[in-house]
Every structure is written in C-alpha cells, then in structure tokens.
Amino acid sequence: MRDSRRRPTIADVAKAAGVSKTTVSRFLSHQTEYIAEETYRKIEQAIQGLHYEPSQMARGLKAKRSRLIGIIVADIANPFTTAILRGAEDVCHKHNYSLLVCNSDNDPAKEQNYIRTLRSHQIDGLIMHTTGYNQSMLLALQKEKTQVVLLDRDVSGMHVDLVGMDNTQATYDALNYLVRQGYRSIAYVTAPTADISTRIERVQAFRSFVAEHGIEEHSPVFQVEGDQSLIECMTAFMNKKPVMAKAVFTGNAVILLKAALVMQNLGYRIPYDVGFISFDDPDWADIVGITTVSQSAYEMGVKAADRLVARLGGDTSDAKRFHVAAMLKERGSTPQVAIGQSLNRRRPS
Amino acid sequence: MRDSRRRPTIADVAKAAGVSKTTVSRFLSHQTEYIAEETYRKIEQAIQGLHYEPSQMARGLKAKRSRLIGIIVADIANPFTTAILRGAEDVCHKHNYSLLVCNSDNDPAKEQNYIRTLRSHQIDGLIMHTTGYNQSMLLALQKEKTQVVLLDRDVSGMHVDLVGMDNTQATYDALNYLVRQGYRSIAYVTAPTADISTRIERVQAFRSFVAEHGIEEHSPVFQVEGDQSLIECMTAFMNKKPVMAKAVFTGNAVILLKAALVMQNLGYRIPYDVGFISFDDPDWADIVGITTVSQSAYEMGVKAADRLVARLGGDTSDAKRFHVAAMLKERGSTPQVAIGQSLNRRRPS
DNA sequence: CACCTGTATGAAATCGGTTTCATACCACCA
DNA sequence: TGGTGGTATGAAACCGATTTCATACAGGTG
Numbered sequence: 001m002r003d004s005r006r007r008p009t010i011a012d013v014a015k016a017a018g019v020s021k022t023t024v025s026r027f028l029s030h031q032t033e034y035i036a037e038e039t040y041r042k043i044e045q046a047i048q049g050l051h052y053e054p055s056q057m058a059r060g061l062k063a064k065r066s067r068l069i070g071i072i073v074a075d076i077a078n079p080f081t082t083a084i085l086r087g088a089e090d091v092c093h094k095h096n097y098s099l100l101v102c103n104s105d106n107d108p109a110k111e112q113n114y115i116r117t118l119r120s121h122q123i124d125g126l127i128m129h130t131t132g133y134n135q136s137m138l139l140a141l142q143k144e145k146t147q148v149v150l151l152d153r154d155v156s157g158m159h160v161d162l163v164g165m166d167n168t169q170a171t172y173d174a175l176n177y178l179v180r181q182g183y184r185s186i187a188y189v190t191a192p193t194a195d196i197s198t199r200i201e202r203v204q205a206f207r208s209f210v211a212e213h214g215i216e217e218h219s220p221v222f223q224v225e226g227d228q229s230l231i232e233c234m235t236a237f238m239n240k241k242p243v244m245a246k247a248v249f250t251g252n253a254v255i256l257l258k259a260a261l262v263m264q265n266l267g268y269r270i271p272y273d274v275g276f277i278s279f280d281d282p283d284w285a286d287i288v289g290i291t292t293v294s295q296s297a298y299e300m301g302v303k304a305a306d307r308l309v310a311r312l313g314g315d316t317s318d319a320k321r322f323h324v325a326a327m328l329k330e331r332g333s334t335p336q337v338a339i340g341q342s343l344n345r346r347r348p349s
Numbered sequence: 350m351r352d353s354r355r356r357p358t359i360a361d362v363a364k365a366a367g368v369s370k371t372t373v374s375r376f377l378s379h380q381t382e383y384i385a386e387e388t389y390r391k392i393e394q395a396i397q398g399l400h401y402e403p404s405q406m407a408r409g410l411k412a413k414r415s416r417l418i419g420i421i422v423a424d425i426a427n428p429f430t431t432a433i434l435r436g437a438e439d440v441c442h443k444h445n446y447s448l449l450v451c452n453s454d455n456d457p458a459k460e461q462n463y464i465r466t467l468r469s470h471q472i473d474g475l476i477m478h479t480t481g482y483n484q485s486m487l488l489a490l491q492k493e494k495t496q497v498v499l500l501d502r503d504v505s506g507m508h509v510d511l512v513g514m515d516n517t518q519a520t521y522d523a524l525n526y527l528v529r530q531g532y533r534s535i536a537y538v539t540a541p542t543a544d545i546s547t548r549i550e551r552v553q554a555f556r557s558f559v560a561e562h563g564i565e566e567h568s569p570v571f572q573v574e575g576d577q578s579l580i581e582c583m584t585a586f587m588n589k590k591p592v593m594a595k596a597v598f599t600g601n602a603v604i605l606l607k608a609a610l611v612m613q614n615l616g617y618r619i620p621y622d623v624g625f626i627s628f629d630d631p632d633w634a635d636i637v638g639i640t641t642v643s644q645s646a647y648e649m650g651v652k653a654a655d656r657l658v659a660r661l662g663g664d665t666s667d668a669k670r671f672h673v674a675a676m677l678k679e680r681g682s683t684p685q686v687a688i689g690q691s692l693n694r695r696r697p698s
Numbered sequence: 699c700a701c702c703t704g705t706a707t708g709a710a711a712t713c714g715g716t717t718t719c720a721t722a723c724c725a726c727c728a
Numbered sequence: 729t730g731g732t733g734g735t736a737t738g739a740a741a742c743c744g745a746t747t748t749c750a751t752a753c754a755g756g757t758g
Contacts, residue, residue: 007468007493009744020708025746034706051489053469057415058744060406062713068449068470076435079428086425089452093459098466100417101450103438110442117447119356120402121417140400144356260636284633287609358714369738374716383736407714411743 008050016046028054060122069097069308070118071127072111074153076103079253079282080297081129084151087301088127095309097124106191108133115141125308130155132195147311151304154197161311163304163322165295167198170326171205174249174277174293175213177328182337183247183275185218186210187237189230189259190251192223199251202279206249218244227258234262238274245337247275253282256290276333289332299324357399365395377403409471418446418657419467420476421460423502423545425452427603428631429646430478433500436650437476444658446473455540457482464490474657479504481544496660500653503546510660512653512671514644516547519675520554523598523626523642524562526677531686532596532624534567535559536586538579538608539600541572548600551628555598567593576607583611587623594686596624602631605639625682638681648673 010028014021019039026035027043035043046052060066069092073081085101092099100118104111108131115137118126125147128138135155142148142160150162178186188206193199203221210219218240222233237246248263250256256278263274270276270290278285281294303322359377363370368388375384376392384392395401409415418441422430434450441448449467453460457480464486467475474496477487484504491497491509499511527535537555542548552570559568567589571582586595597612599605605627612623619625619639627634630643652671 005492005494010746011744021745022708022747023706026707029746034704036706039706053465055410055744056470057406057409058713059746060713061404061410061715061744062746064713066406076438077431079431082426082428082431085450086452089425089450093451093463096466098449098451098470100447101434101438102442102447103435116402117445121405121447143354145354257632257636264636282633283606284631284637287606287613288633288637359716360714370715371717371738372736375737378716383734385736388736404714407743408716409743410714410745411716413743 007055008052010052010054012050013043013046013052016050017042019043064122065124066122067097068100068121068123069125069127069305070100070102070114070121070123071129072102072104072114072118073129074104074106074131075254076101077254078280080280080295083297084129084301084304087298087303088305089301091302091305091309097309104129104131106131106194106196112137119144119146125149125312127151127304127308128155129153130196132156132197147308149304149308149311151300152198159319161304161307161319161322163300163307163324164198165300165326166323167201168205170279170293170295171202172209173326173328174279175206175209177291177330178247178249178275178277178334179213179215181275181334183245183334184215185240185244185246186215186249187219187233187246188221188249188251189233189255190221190223191255192225202251224255227262230255230258231262231266234259234266238263238266238268245275246273247277247334250276250278253278253280253285256280256282260288260290271333271335275335275337281329285329285331291331291334292329294327294329296324296327356404357401359401359403361399362392362395362401365399366391368392413471414473415471416446417449417470417472418474418476418654419449419451419463419470419472420478421451421453421463421467422478423453423455423480424603425450427601427629429602429629429644432646433478433650433653436647436652437654438650440651440654440658446658453478453480455480455543455545461486468493468495474498474661476500476653476657477504478502479545481505481546496657498653498657498660500649501547508668510653510656510668510671512649512656512673513547514649514675515672516550517554519628519642519644520551521558522675522677523628524555524558526640526679527596527598527624527626527683528562528564530624530683532594532683533564534589534593534595535564535598536569536571536582536595537598537600538571538573538582538604540604541574551600573604576611579604579607580611580615583608583615587612587615587617594624595622596626596683599625599627602627602629602634605629605631609637609639620682620684624684624686630678634678634680640680640683641678643676643678645673645676 010021010024014024024043056067071088075081089099102114104114111131112134115134127149129151130153132153132155135157138148138155138158148160150160152164154162190199193203206221210216224230224233248259250259268274277291279293281292285292359370359373363373373392405416420437424430438448451463453463460480461483464483476498478500479502481502481504484506487497487504487507497509499509501513503511539548542552555570559565573579573582597608599608617623626640628642630641634641
C-alpha cells in the first residue's frame with residue numbers, strides 16, 4: 001500500500017502496471033518501438049492513476065541532464081532585464097527547460113557565488129548577463145560541457161555565442177540624430193563602466209564621435225554611482241558656459257529615470273531646458289515622451305535561449321555573435337533646436 | 350587519472366584525501382564532531398584542489414531536498430512582479446536556496462503545467478502568485494510535504510500562509526481620498542477579475558464604497574481585456590453626462606500605463622481633464638506624477654520567502670495571513686477640485 | 699528439427715551523494 | 729585482565745531514475 005504523502009516512483013508505476021521498471025522507463029523516454037500495445041495501455045493507466053511524474057533529480061543523476069538552464073542577470077529591477085527574462089522564459093518553457101534565475105546586482109563576487117550554485121545544480125546551460133570578471137570560472141564550466149551563451153555583454157577570451165547589439169553603431173546613430181536635431185553639448189551618463197563590455201564600447205564610441213564632430217569640449221562622460229554624484233554631474237553640466245542646446249544621453253533606463261528626476265528636482269524642464277535620449281526603451285518612455293535607442297530586449301532573451309537550446313540539442317557550429325537591431329524611437333524629448341540656441345530656449349510662458 | 354572535463358565527485362575527493370566517501374560526506378554536511386584535525390585538513394585541501402562542488406541532484410535524491418524554491422508569477426512584465434522577484438530572490442540567496450521562476454501569464458493551464466514541472470524538479474517549496482484555478486493540484490503538492498506560500502492572491506480551501514494586503518481597506522482609503530479631493534465620478538479599471546481574489550475584493554470594495562456615497566451612477570467598473578475595449582470604456586466614461594470631476598482608478602501599473610496612454614491619445618490631459626490614481630507604484634510614477642496606492646512589492650516578496658524558509662526550517666505554527674501596509678503616495682495626478690466642477694476645468698491656456 | 703532473427707521484457711549495475719551499521723583503536727576503570 | 733565507553737572511520741545499502749546485458753518466445757528457414 002502506497003501512501004499518498006509519498007510521491008509515487010517508477011517502481012510504484014511498474015508494480016501497478018505489472019511490468020518492470022525498465023519497461024516503464026522505456027515508456028517514459030518514448031522508446032515505444034518494442035512495447036506491446038497492451039503493455040503500453042497498462043502503463044499509461046498506472047501513471048494516470050498514481051499522478052506519477054518522473055523525478056528530474058533521479059533522471060538527471062544518471063542521464064547527466066537536469067533540464068535546468070541558469071540565467072544570471074545583472075539587475076533584476078531593470079526593465080531591460082525583465083524583458084530578457086520573459087523572452088528566455090518563453091523559449092525555455094517551450095522546450096521543457098526550467099529557468100533558474102539569479103540576480104548578481106552587478107557584483108562580481110555575487111556572480112561568482114551564483115556560478116558555483118548553478119554548477120552544483122548541474123545546469124545544462126547558462127545564459128550570462130555578466131559583470132565581466134569571472135572569466136576563469138566560466139571557462140571551467142564550459143570545459144565541463146555546460147553550454148554558455150553570453151547576453152549583451154562580452155567576456156574576453158570566451159569562445160561562445162553572444163547575443164547583443166552593435167553598440168558602436170547604435171551610439172553613433174543616436175548621436176548623429178542628436179546633432180541633426182541641433183544639439184551641440186551632449187552629456188553621456190552611465191553607471192561605472194568597470195569591466196562591462198557594453199558600457200565600455202558605448203563610452204568609446206561616444207568619445208570618438210564627439211571628437212570627430214569637434215564638440216568634445218562641451219560633451220562630457222559622467223560615470224555616476226549613487227544619487228549624489230548624479231546631482232553634482234547634472235548641476236555642473238547645466239551650469240557650464242557657454243549656454244547652448246544641451247542634451248543628456250543615458251546608458252540605460254534606470255539611469256534615465258534617475259537623471260530625469262534629478263533634472264526635474266533641479267527645476268529644469270524636459271525638453272524645454274534640456275533634451276533627453278536613452279538606451280533601452282522602458283514602457284513608460286511612451287507616456288513621458290522620451291526618445292530612446294530601443295534594443296528589443298525580449299528578442300535578445302529569445303535569441304539567447306534559442307542558441308542555448310540549439311547547443312544543447314547538439315549544434316556544434318562555430319561560436320557566433322548575434323546582433324539584434326537597435327531602433328531609434330523618436331519622441332518628444334529631443335525636439336529640433338536651432339544650432340547653438342541657448343538654455344531656456346522655449347520655456348512656455 | 351581524472352580528466353578535467355568530468356566534474357569531480359565525492360569519490361574523487363575521497364581518493365585524493367585518502368579517506369572514505371563517508372568521511373567526506375560528513376565533512377560536507379558539517380558533521381565535523383568526530384573528524385580528526387589531520388583528516389579535516391586533507392579533505393579541505395582535496396576539495397580546493399579539485400574545485401569540487403557537491404551535486405545537488407545526487408544530494409537531493411537521497412536527502413529528499415533539492416534546495417530549489419519554485420515561484421510562479423502571473424505576469425513577469427509587471428513591475429509589481431519584478432519587485433516581488435527581487436525580494437524573494439534576496440531571501441532565497443541568503444538561505445542558500447535557488448529560485449525557479451515561472452511565468453503563468455495569468456493562464457491557469459500554463460500555471461498547471463508549471464506546477465507539474467516544478468513538482469518533477471522536487472522543489473522544496475512554492476511561492477504562488479496564482480490564477481486561482483489550480484486548487485486541487487496545490488493541495489496534492491501540499492500533501493506531499495511541499496510547502497506552499499500564497500502571494501497577493503488567495504486560493505479557496507488552502508490552509509497556508511498568505512502574504513498580501515488588505516484590499517478592502519486600501520480601496521476604501523484611495524476612494525476616500527479621491528472624494529476628499531472633490532471627485533464624484535470615478536471609473537475603476539481592472540483586468541477581468543476571473544477567479545483572482547485580489548481583483549474581486551477590490552471590485553467589491555469599490556462597489557460598496559460608491560454605493561455608500563451615492564455616486565454609483567457615475568462610477569462604473571470596467572473589466573477590460575485588450576486595448577480596444579479600453580479605448581471604448583475610456584471614451585464612454587469621458588463622454589458621459591453630466592460632466593463633473595472625473596477620475597480613473599486603475600487596478601495595476603500595466604493598466605495604468607495603458608489607460609493613461611489611451612487618455613493621452615484621445616486628447617485628454619492628466620490631471621486637467623481627468624484625475625488618475627492606481628494600485629501599484631511603478632518607479633516611473635514619480636516622474637509622470639501619478640498618485641498611487643503603493644503596496645511594497647519588494648516587502649511582499651521578502652516576507653513570502655521568509656515564511657517559506659521558516660516552514661522549510663520546521664515551523665509548523667498555524668497558517669497565517671500577513672498584510673503588508675498599503676501607502677497612498679500623493680502626486681500630481683489627483684489635485685483638489687471644486688465639487689461638481691466640470692470637465693476641462695483647468696486646462697492651461 | 700536445429701538454427702536464426704526479430705520482438706518484448708526484465709535483472710542488475712549505475713549515477714553521486716547520504717545514512718545506517720559495524721568496527722578498530724585507545725583510554726580508563728574495576 | 730577483561731569490560732566499557734568515547735573517538736574516528738569505512739563498507740554497503742539506499743534514493744529513483746537510466747542503461748546495459750541477458751533472455752524468453754514466436755515465426756521463418758534450410
């Protein structure tokens with residue numbers, strides 16, 4: 001007599017169906033070629049009757065597959081991350097994988113910790129939105145046949161698929177647009193670049209662009225950490241002479257929000273006193289009217305998970321870089337201004 | 350000779366340290382009472398040298414604990430959900446649990462599917478932001494000693510901890526505030542209530558309140574599904590005579606955003622033509638200036654995970670309901686208006 | 699009839715840990 | 729000297745699946 005407080009095992013099913021564990025196992029893994037119809041039905045009934053569900057743990061132990069995919073994201077509060085999660089989750093679910101979600105908070109130590117945990121759970125694959133610091137652990141993971149796909153950010157020395165975007169191109173596109181709109185003093189505001197490839201590439205692109213266009217003197221890069229430094233940077237930027245059409249270009253939606261709030265608190269109005277553009281495209285950009293460089297994060301999550309599932313399915317083609325398209329979404333925060341037009345240019349009466 | 354492409358096992362460690370698997374296992378589970386200092390050191394070194402990490406799969410198989418906690422959320426794109434995830438993740442990480450995140454999309458069938466999957470992964474506990482329909486499966490899970498904590502939404506007949514808020518009270522607080530501000534025609538806009546307890550409670554509270562205050566005639570409840578029906582509802586509400594101070598009360602941040610956009614597209618301005626208030630408190634409410642009923646979702650996530658961890662730690666006290674405080678955050682979208690004041694009351698020149 | 703082949707099934711080993719039970723050693727005591 | 733008890737360790741069973749290998753039976757062939 002089985003009691004219902006214990007999960008049924010394959011042995012219970014075997015007994016109920018009057019066959020051996022082996023046969024049940026064959027049924028479970030769809031090796032039905034040599035199973036008699038009669039037997040098949042009996043097993044089917046036993047499983048239904050017992051509400052049997054095979055244990056992934058036991059399964060994975062022998063088969064060395066857990067059907068778990070780990071994903072380490074840098075900041076779970078960021079809408080960019082959320083969209084990625086949704087994309088990855090959709091794909092994983094479709095292929096019967098489950099997602100172990102970890103939030104590194106952009107902290108390399110926490111990230112390392114999570115890599116260990118995920119390894120202990122025998123994840124089949126890992127989607128990595130990395131801080132960029134844990135190269136050696138990732139290489140070791142890879143050597144143990146755990147598939148890795150990098151998302152958005154690169155890790156030097158890793159020869160794996162990467163799904164991201166062309167940051168240099170996107171930065172140039174945004175800046176070209178701003179210049180066309182008449183802005184000649186642009187501040188790029190980002191979290192500290194640290195070892196994060198995306199941020200580094202964007203800052204480099206920004207610096208090249210403003211140098212090429214001769215506006216580097218009025219176009220600073222601010223690496224801000226914490227609210228106080230943001231306030232100081234914004235204040236300094238807005239006070240800098242000579243007054244001319246200024247715009248703030250933020251590196252992601254979290255900073256965008258903070259920067260916009262700071263501006264508001266300092267008494268500046270968007271776009272009357274300062275233009276705004278940002279990487280990422282949070283859903284609220286629509287209602288506030290912020291021009292953005294949208295990188296379909298959902299698509300990135302989908303693509304990364306797709307690549308991982310393909311690798312797990314035996315795809316051994318060369319590691320590749322996949323770029324999702326960046327799209328400039330023009331909204332009210334970057335109106336056309338006369339070149340060199342000064343601050344307070346169109347504040348409504 | 351072990352090759353580095355195979356993960357080291359406890360047997361490898363035992364061999365390297367010159368002891369038995371048993372002793373290593375004791376070391377791993379901190380039963381160090383009877384381990385000689387010399388032995389302890391040798392094991393420690395072997396583990397370090399091999400980069401050994403015990404397999405949770407193998408561990409869990411015998412010990413019947415996976416150190417996995419499942420969480421099924423209704424909508425991963427909702428900032429409310431994100432905040433919950435962050436809270437739950439923080440707690441789980443602290444207690445060395447990992448989070449299996451599933452997104453039901455408010456679809457009972459998908460939810461059921463996920464419950465099965467999580468069961469197959471032998472989760473130790475489940476945090477459930479439920480569609481409300483899968484009571485029997487949850488009861489079965491519970492019978493198998495999987496701890497369940499409900500989040501935000503109730504499931505009838507389940508005797509487990511629930512972390513949520515006092516929806517009736519919060520609804521009354523918000524409506525009392527609106528009435529004090531002078532609004533007499535309030536539309537409550539929600540996704541279809543279906544079997545979701547939170548939504549049902551709020552709608553009931555809304556109906557009671559408007560009846561008690563004699564404003565039910567001008568205060569409809571809209572259960573909207575899809576953008577088209579939202580447009581129709583908003584149009585009807587704004588056109589309804591007699592014109593008087595109107596406000597829209599949305600059931601969550603996702604609908605808030607949609608409704609606000611619809612209003613904007615219809616040419617109405619917030620708050621000049623219509624007041625806005627909403628449940629949830631997305632980060633962008635600050636910059637747009639939307640008054641909200643904030644229910645610290647992060648705290649809810651933390652509390653739910655805390656309860657679950659406590660239960661897993663052996664807490665067998667009676668199932669309880671935990672209410673996080675709701676807080677009215679007054680912002681620009683609900684200015685004081687003269688009672689009965691009509692539409693377009695303060696549109697700026 | 700002996701032999702082979704294809705079909706259908708089961709016994710037992712295995713995965714990497716934990717747990718139970720046994721035991722060897724030493725010190726101490728009567 | 730023999731018994732007792734605490735310390736330190738290991739052999740083997742076990743968890744619930746998969747996988748390898750063996751085998752029983754039916755029907756066809758020379």
